[in-house]
Amino acid sequence: MAAHAHAEEHGLHPPAANQSSRVDARLLGIYLFIASEVMLFGSFFTAYFFARVVNGPGEWPPPPYELPVYLALLNTCILVSSSFTMHWALQSIKRNHRAGLIGGLALTFMLGLTFILIQAREYTRLGFAPSDNAFASTFYGLTGLHGLHVFVGLNLLLYALIRSIRGHYSSEPHAHLGVELPGIYWHFVDVMWIVVYTTVYVI
Amino acid sequence: MRNPLRTEAEAFGFVLVAAACFCALALAAALGGARVAAAAFLALALGIGVGVFMRSEPRRREPAVWEREPDDGRRRILVVAGEALEAEPLRDEVLRRVEGQDAEVLVVAPGLERDGRWSADGDEARSAAAGRVDEAVAALRNAGVDASGTVGDADALRAVREALRTFRADEVVISAELPR
Numbered sequence: 001m002a003a004h005a006h007a008e009e010h011g012l013h014p015p016a017a018n019q020s021s022r023v024d025a026r027l028l029g030i031y032l033f034i035a036s037e038v039m040l041f042g043s044f045f046t047a048y049f050f051a052r053v054v055n056g057p058g059e060w061p062p063p064p065y066e067l068p069v070y071l072a073l074l075n076t077c078i079l080v081s082s083s084f085t086m087h088w089a090l091q092s093i094k095r096n097h098r099a100g101l102i103g104g105l106a107l108t109f110m111l112g113l114t115f116i117l118i119q120a121r122e123y124t125r126l127g128f129a130p131s132d133n134a135f136a137s138t139f140y141g142l143t144g145l146h147g148l149h150v151f152v153g154l155n156l157l158l159y160a161l162i163r164s165i166r167g168h169y170s171s172e173p174h175a176h177l178g179v180e181l182p183g184i185y186w187h188f189v190d191v192m193w194i195v196v197y198t199t200v201y202v203i
Numbered sequence: 204m205r206n207p208l209r210t211e212a213e214a215f216g217f218v219l220v221a222a223a224c225f226c227a228l229a230l231a232a233a234l235g236g237a238r239v240a241a242a243a244f245l246a247l248a249l250g251i252g253v254g255v256f257m258r259s260e261p262r263r264r265e266p267a268v269w270e271r272e273p274d275d276g277r278r279r280i281l282v283v284a285g286e287a288l289e290a291e292p293l294r295d296e297v298l299r300r301v302e303g304q305d306a307e308v309l310v311v312a313p314g315l316e317r318d319g320r321w322s323a324d325g326d327e328a329r330s331a332a333a334g335r336v337d338e339a340v341a342a343l344r345n346a347g348v349d350a351s352g353t354v355g356d357a358d359a360l361r362a363v364r365e366a367l368r369t370f371r372a373d374e375v376v377i378s379a380e381l382p383r
Contacts, residue, residue, distance in 0.1 A: 183211035
């Protein structure tokens with residue numbers, strides 16, 4: 001202890017780590033992660049559109065396949081609602097309102113879980129398998145990739161929820177980054193679903 | 204351009220914009236078919252592009268050192284120390300110009316390779332420039348001139364421009380051949 005104080009006094013301690021970016025390293029990490037995710041989804045979209053173009057100007061999805069557009073619309077509404085609850089959770093902790101944070105995270109988790117359960121149920125009733133043809137492969141590929149992201153997001157939310165119940169977050173600027181980062185990720189997953197839904201189910 | 208995902212609140216705004224775009228496209232497709240939807244998509248893309256451009260913060264011009272700092276009556280000379288620097292002629296030239304005046308000299312040697320900063324060549328150029336700075340500053344200080352020095356960009360014009368951001372020079376002296 002005394003040796004440490006002595007080192008501090010004489011500037012013998014290691015220098016502070018150099019940070020070349022003005023962006024917080026954890027925030028920069030989530031940006032890079034999301035950028036890589038955009039590229040990953042981009043490759044799946046490319047495969048989807050390739051299959052669609054190769055299919056020709058005929059009907060899409062190719063008969064006899066049909067997609068449950070309205071069930072997916074319901075799922076879209078559920079997922080978009082979860083963005084509102086996520087935003088509410090973060091706004092609550094910024095005002096030091098812990099119950100709002102816990103409630104918002106719990107609701108977001110429940111909505112996300114509902115989404116993934118509905119999607120799993122949809123898969124069991126579609127009547128086609130990923131190995132059937134190019135349409136089926138790209139459909140399961142895109143929606144499955146998104147579902148996987150929702151699953152990852154649910155894990156992040158559960159972790160944030162447990163930490164919030166234990167009282168780990170506060171309104172201090174960097175004391176709720178553990179909610180902010182999953183929040184950014186969750187909104188990204190929502191935006192991706194809107195794009196996936198529009199592309200796969202609507203257009 | 205500002206990152207639209209800087210905070211959770213901005214990411215949430217992104218969700219709202221995406222949802223609104225989806226609703227507009229779905230409505231356009233339902234009312235007018237694929238062509239109207241395509242036109243709506245183009246209009247939305249254009250609108251978002253214009254909106255992002257309008258919201259982007261204009262680049263503010265950094266005020267020049269002459270605007271930031273008042274003239275204190277001191278004569279300041281910026282010396283660009285090129286590869287062919289000879290300390291004694293430079294010292295004589297500077298002494299001739301500051302004779303009898305309260306003066307300050309800043310020596311800048313071009314040598315920082317921005318593009319090749321990872322290469323050994325860049326290190327050699329930088330250490331050579333640092334050597335020229337030390338030599339010139341020592342010669343000037345020995346002659347009683349208030350001198351300091353720094354290694355600047357490998358591009359001499361850029362090195363001068365960067366030095367002039369902080370050093371209120373009345374005069375710029377360039378020593379012989381400059382590296383390109």
